[in-house]
Amino acid sequence: MKNWKISACWLAIMVISLLGTADVQAQGDKKSTAILEAMSNKYQKIKSFKAVFSYIPEGQKPLKGEATVKGTKFRLKMAGQEIFNDGKLMATYIKETNEVNLQDFDPTATGDLDPTKIYTAYKKGFKYAYLKEKKEGNKTLDVVELTSTNKTSQVNKVQIEVNKADNAISSWKIFQKNGQVVTYKVEQFLPDVNVADSFFAFNSKMYPGVEVVDLR
Template structure:
């Protein structure tokens, strides 16, 4: 369950750049970042999760409306229609319908273009992360009593790439994700985003559709 929570937290973090209010500097940073990612046909990002005294390596691959996410012994596959969540520890996969436009649904394929409503934001300043100068923007949700109360996103000044983000929840717990390697326009087949049970011998399929 802890690992599943980590995976969910990552997707929450990826989905958070929805902003409002009128901090022009922050808006300029996010607009430039959004334009960069929207221009890509696909990309792959290797990252490190840090929290609760633990580190986990993971990666995310996105192509149009499809994505595949790996973290802490779990994988999420979606081709834009069906989502399959595979849990290695139990050799089980949960299959459900996926609607990326549904309210409350998490959609990593649109994370850089949905920042028009729902969050306040402000420009924190310039920092260095991994030896690179970055602009840091802080987002806070307009709604009260949300699980995540603050997100800081670091965007490289050189090429408007997301370098990492830090999430603070309502208990004060802080988790962070750092992009270790980013590869734009990767060549990846469409079936990479579809769970193939033949490649997971003995897997138990739980169909929730």
């Protein structure tokens, strides 16, 4: 269960970070590329954001998550964990055990799951294909499928649903190579939030009695 939680967090980081840093080259059909470029252009103009989302591991009940991103800094809360990353140090706080793991943030260690390298991963790590148009309430969505070309990636493919009206991501579904499937849906998105850099650094004083495991 603990491994699943960590895996889920990293997968969420990958796609949420894609909102702010994605870049697209023509590695698929013209329609899918145009949709991804329009989505990318929308989010690249945003300097920071807060997103509230739901995520549903296949066959399980929906859960809630929350992420705040500012450049390469992020803070993510989901699956009983909270991950702090100030761009240099990453702290993973586990609520169940009141424990925090500290480690130097190594952009090369996580490959295409690293939010500071998603620009390269997205640009070189996937090919694209337009799947279909679908209706959801009063929204019309384009569904694009990204298939990983990286043999070492944990991700097999990602299906992204983009709102035709404003080029915003509505939801995405991640298919892992181990067979796990998780669906994420954006419930609330606040662009250009005013957040201090200190928000992304773990402060042990805010967690009385926390056990600090320094892995550096």
